[in-house]
Amino acid sequence: MFYMHDNIVINEGRKILHIDMDAFYASVEQRDFPELRGKAIAVGGSRDRGVVCTASYEARKFGVRSAMSSKKARQLCPDLIFTPVRFSAYREASAQIREIFLSYTDLVEPLSLDEAYLDVTENKKGMISATEIANQIRQDIFDKTQLTASAGISFNKFLAKTASDIQKPNGYTVIIPKHAQRFLDGLAIEKFHGIGKVTAQKMHHYGIKNGQHLRNQSQEFLAQNFGKSGLFYYNIVRGNDLRKVNPTRIRKSISAENTFSNDVSLLSEIELQINNVTEMLFERIEKANLLGLTITLKIKYNDFTIASKGITNSDPLKSCADYKKLALNLYQSLSETQKPIRLIGLKLSNFVSDSDQKQYSLF
Ligand code: TTP
Numbered sequence: 448m449f450y451m452h453d454n455i456v457i458n459e460g461r462k463i464l465h466i467d468m469d470a471f472y473a474s475v476e477q478r479d480f481p482e483l484r485g486k487a488i489a490v491g492g493s494r495d496r497g498v499v500c501t502a503s504y505e506a507r508k509f510g511v512r513s514a515m516s517s518k519k520a521r522q523l524c525p526d527l528i529f530t531p532v533r534f535s536a537y538r539e540a541s542a543q544i545r546e547i548f549l550s551y552t553d554l555v556e557p558l559s560l561d562e563a564y565l566d567v568t569e570n571k572k573g574m575i576s577a578t579e580i581a582n583q584i585r586q587d588i589f590d591k592t593q594l595t596a597s598a599g600i601s602f603n604k605f606l607a608k609t610a611s612d613i614q615k616p617n618g619y620t621v622i623i624p625k626h627a628q629r630f631l632d633g634l635a636i637e638k639f640h641g642i643g644k645v646t647a648q649k650m651h652h653y654g655i656k657n658g659q660h661l662r663n664q665s666q667e668f669l670a671q672n673f674g675k676s677g678l679f680y681y682n683i684v685r686g687n688d689l690r691k692v693n694p695t696r697i698r699k700s701i702s703a704e705n706t707f708s709n710d711v712s713l714l715s716e717i718e719l720q721i722n723n724v725t726e727m728l729f730e731r732i733e734k735a736n737l738l739g740l741t742i743t744l745k746i747k748y749n750d751f752t753i754a755s756k757g758i759t760n761s762d763p764l765k766s767c768a769d770y771k772k773l774a775l776n777l778y779q780s781l782s783e784t785q786k787p788i789r790l791i792g793l794k795l796s797n798f799v800s801d802s803d804q805k806q807y808s809l810f
Pocket residue numbers: 467468469470471472473499500501502513514561562615616
């Protein structure tokens with residue numbers, strides 16, 4: 448049952464939280480290495496790739512951001528301290544916060560290691576106020592992990608997600624139905640979750656700079672210029688987001704691919720690119736904490752024909768080096784190796800279940 452309220456379609460009066468850890472990797476590092484506390488630090492930036500995963504809030508004051516090259520980060524903040532990525536520590540904290548979420552509701556949908564949606568309309572503590580729940584969760588997280596989180600509290604996913612960013616770090620924002628339209632109208636277009644840089648630029652080009660401008664556009668105009676997403680924008684700017692918190696989102700595969708601006712044909716270059724794509728994939732596998740048995744290499748040639756080759760192992764591979772070796776073997780086993788290459792992709796699928804995973808890790 449949905450009903451209308453101030454032109455906003457309300458999703459059965461759900462109480463949705465979005466909880467997101469503050470400067471997650473950097474906060475874990477500052478917690479575990481007290482000498483880093485209060486300092487501008489960047490996690491990542493290892494020499495082979497040189498990209499910042501995230502920066503402490505002290506470093507953000509200088510403009511250091513996620514996905515920035517380490518070189519640029521160092522220019523902005525000469526005293527920046529780089530620390531290596533320690534996935535196992537982040538995974539441990541992630542498991543702890545997930546356990547806390549599950550003590551409130553089973554309707555938990557993790558989006559990554561450090562954030563999740565929770566539907567707390569009905570909750571295990573019998574609490575009425577979603578705000579109170581959010582703040583109790585933030586306190587539980589702090590007590591258990593000594594880390595802070597921010598929360599967005601609203602009646603749909605889009606608003607909750609947008610809200611959790613507003614009072615970061617260590618804060619919370621509530622958007623009640625009555626205030627949703629005013630909030631959305633005033634929201635800068637680049638703050639809409641799901642509207643990326645490129646789309647935001649395109650919107651600016653049409654004079655759409657905030658929610659109100661967006662709401663003035665017809666469904667037809669948005670569909671014509673932004674395709675399927677256009678309809679999504681049409682709805683969310685009216686506070687209309689009926690997506691359910693989906694705790695059973697099961698991932699079937701995880702992949703990485705790279706399309707080259709210039710076709711690649713030298714064997715040494717191809718090997719280098721296969722290694723790059725494999726590193727991208729391995730990073731995602733580690734982040735998602737998944738083990739899988741089937742690895743598939745996909746090559747798109749400059750004439751747009753596609754070749755792919757997969758292999759299923761009896762045990763999951765563990766190291767990036769193993770993945771690289773296998774990806775190169777798959778490439779060598781392709782029959783066509785003369786044509787220049789446009790795209791290289793690598794995919795892991797056939798995941799082993801949780802209990803199997805435990806068995807594998809025992810060996
Ligand atoms: P985010 O939640 O986007 O960022 P954050 O937790 O570091 O900071 P904020 O306080 O703004 O939420 O991402 C969570 C973690 O994911 C982040 O700590 C590191 C990792 N990450 C990357 O490795 N690369 C990226 O480009 C981004 C955005 C995040």
